[in-house]
Amino acid sequence: MENAIQQVLLTEEQIADKVKELGSQISRDYAGKNLMMVSVLKGSVVFMADLMRAITVPCQIDFMCVSSYGSGTESSGVVKIIKDLDINLHGLDLLIVEDILDSGKTLHYITKMLSDRGTASIRIATLLDKPERRAAPLTPDYCCFTVPDEFVVGYGLDYDEKFRNLPYIGVLKPEVYTK
Numbered sequence: 486m487e488n489a490i491q492q493v494l495l496t497e498e499q500i501a502d503k504v505k506e507l508g509s510q511i512s513r514d515y516a517g518k519n520l521m522m523v524s525v526l527k528g529s530v531v532f533m534a535d536l537m538r539a540i541t542v543p544c545q546i547d548f549m550c551v552s553s554y555g556s557g558t559e560s561s562g563v564v565k566i567i568k569d570l571d572i573n574l575h576g577l578d579l580l581i582v583e584d585i586l587d588s589g590k591t592l593h594y595i596t597k598m599l600s601d602r603g604t605a606s607i608r609i610a611t612l613l614d615k616p617e618r619r620a621a622p623l624t625p626d627y628c629c630f631t632v633p634d635e636f637v638v639g640y641g642l643d644y645d646e647k648f649r650n651l652p653y654i655g656v657l658k659p660e661v662y663t664k
């Protein structure tokens with residue numbers, strides 16, 4: 486275990502099992518549809534890579550890069566679009582892929598923005614849901630795990646751009662935040 490981690494919340498194996506299960510469910514739900522998976526970078530990159538390989542129906546993928554946390558553990562409330570989607574969304578069934586739904590501000594902003602572009606449908610798939618901190622009215626359509634009100638890292642999630650490469654989800658030791 487990485488030295489900065491206080492507790493492992495979800496192991497690599499637990500995550501892999503759940504992601505496969507979710508891939509099967511999405512494959513059933515999207516049979517015959519125009520599935521377009523949209524990954525919200527950077528946090529969702531690991532989940533996206535695993536989830537898309539667990540999906541067996543035809544799909545397209547695209548990426549947008551958005552940031553609202555910067556180097557802290559609290560949402561700035563300002564959702565910054567660093568890179569928008571490249572593809573015309575008309576008639577597509579969008580599945581927005583996120584690593585975590587926390588205050589909900591990021592996804593609230595994105596879903597509103599994308600629904601103005603002629604999509605056939607929009608759903609949200611998130612690896613983690615932290616419902617205790619919700620500030621925007623949002624519930625995920627697909628979710629792998631509900632997590633407690635702690636700042637979590639790993640499997641794509643960062644603190645100050647670090648720890649994204651951990652294969653599991655963990656909670657940092659308190660002293661790491663003050664360094």
Ligand SMILES: O=P(O)(O)OC[C@H]1O[C@H](OP(=O)(O)OP(=O)(O)O)[C@H](O)[C@@H]1O
Nearest residue numbers: 526527528552553554587588589590591
């Ligand atoms: O529900 P919210 O409170 O809005 O938080 C969720 C968002 O926060 C993180 O992104 P972040 O801004 O840290 O960018 P990153 O993905 O590049 O780490 C995470 O990847 C989500 O996109």
Ligand SMILES: Nc1nc2[nH]cnc2c(=O)[nH]1
Nearest residue numbers: 587635636637638642643
């Ligand atoms: N790394 C990380 N990013 C977040 N963005 C919103 N909530 C979280 C969290 O708990 N951890």
Ligand SMILES: [Mg+2]
Nearest residue numbers: 528554555643
């Ligand atoms: Mg972040």
